[in-house]
Amino acid sequence: MFTDWVDTVAKLPPHTLLLVAALLMFVETAVLIGFAVPAESTLLVVGLLGYQGVLPLTLSLPVCVAAGIAGDQVAYWTGRTLHTRRTVRASSRAARYLDRAESLLRGRGGPAVFFARWIPFVRTCMPLSAGASGLPAPVFTAYSAAGVVTWMSTNVLVGYAAGGSLAAASRWAGRGAAIACFVVAAGVVVLIVRRRVRRSDRQQDDLSELKS
Template sequence: MHDLLTWLQGLPPLLIYLVAALIVAGETAVIFGLLVPGEATLLLVGFLAYAGTLRLAPVLLVMLAAAVTGDTLAFRAGRRYGPRLRASGLGARVGPERWRRADGLLNRLGGRGVFAARWVAFARTLVPRLAGAAGMPYRRFAPWNLAGVTSWVTASVLVGYLAGESYQTVSRLLGRATGAVLVLLAALVAVVLAGRWLGRNPDPVRALLSRAAALPPVRWLTRRHGVLFFLLAMHIGHGWTMLLNLAAGLLLLFAAGFAVAGLLEVVVRHSGLAAVDGAIADWFAGRRTPGAVDVVLGTVSALRGVVLIAVVAVVAAVVAWRSRPWRDDLLSLLGTAGAFVPLLVLAVVAHLAGSAGTGPDDAVFPTQNAVVTASLCTLAWLLSRGARWPVAVAAWTAAAAGVVYLAGARLYLGLSTASGTVAAVLLGVLWTAVFMVAWATRGRSVGGREPAAEPSPADSEGHRRPVEPC
């Protein structure tokens, strides 16, 4: 690596500018740019600017222009060849319904998806083409794309510039971070899919049991001993059945919590974030003063997890009493009066996951950060449901500010590490997101059903109207 850097420093600066610009533009301009190391190139030119071979300001301007040019060419290619692709044999195999769903998804995400794609490998090559093929106006695409390009290029070049002699280490960690981001995106997709399934199956235990009953061994058993099972259910009674159903649902939540925690542990371990834990801890330690420590410690103690869970229980009881959405399924309970129950499960999961280390500094999931994050997000969710837009924005803004303050306060006090804090906050956010997606999915499915109409006199005389399928 050192020999390569020495060789590059001997090349003419104009040639380095030209080759780097072609690589950065080609990453999105051509479909084969999926294999082009655009991120590593930006780090490299940033290091060369630090070494004096290039100048920082021209490097930023040239790389920004190259990235915008590549995205524009990709957008135009998608606009030109997108309809042809849809009309081809491959497009016909995809089907018009899937194309409409892809267009609707891009329309919902809009510029936000274009902005976020710039930070994810592979996505920054494909998304401009999809935007052009979907018919997104360029005047809508350009501002979001420019914002994504500016933030991505500037951050990557400055990281290479500030790394100095540590370029090789930073390059390796940034590559690991890209992989961790891809795993995190997979976790987000899994959370959304799990939430949607839960919304469509509000009683997950019964849904899983019904699917299990369709398996050949279970189906054979129920056919031979179905009467015995029926008599046993009659003997247990409705109350005990609901209690067993709730216990089984909590076990499912417990297993899901461990699955999410394990996935986030993989993300944190492969992100390279733990490499800066010591530097961040030293930075906070150098700024501690006795007066500030007392104030921050008092705040953290007052707003610990058990207190916030109690607040969630009170708010959930008030919301449930006002709306009275009582049903016999598990999701209704966990989404109203029992909104605090998932927080208790999360506290146990985070405690067990965090105790896997040999000491307090080895804990992957600080329990307090995970529970505090989930509690504040749950409070914002309960207060914003059905509220006016300003109230919802205020609730979520206060929750985000509380999460940032309390997580930063624990870092300031040295009670958790940076990597542990990030993992715990992600665990709390994803835990709440599952129930938010489930509740929204259920609301759409329930709200889409129209109540049965009263029969008209003509209907009572035998002239029945045709019933449209739901």
């Protein structure tokens, strides 16, 4: 499937290919039909063609990132305006992933928007759920932009690092994102632990001052 998709888009003229890639990045989260969008594969293709000199990464990556951020904003404000999820059947796959996105938001708030970008299908639902939940726009925008930039850059660079090899890119499809997500998650855990240790130290200092 990956090879078929590469063969299809690689035949397009460079500017048309970039337009298609940007449109797919936008649609993936702007509308729920984004479930069917091969976003990750498209980014790998962008990286592959960047290595081959067909698409300059200095142009294609910023365009894709901008389109992804725009798609997130459209979905967020749709959810914020309607204050509800779009009409979906309770038994549908979209409904299940909306539930998962809402669960992440309740447990993590802003950081859930970032981590959802690394989870297939959930990232399609998260902006809409974030808007409907009333998550403040500045918080959503910050975490959304961070997620889009890191996730897209990772996939494009994996495609580029494959050295133009379709077999290598296909083999590594998804692995680069998973590794990056693990690294980011580990960093977040370290920050949370350090914050709690500092809070505990401050509480102990306050108790010591009260006793004295």
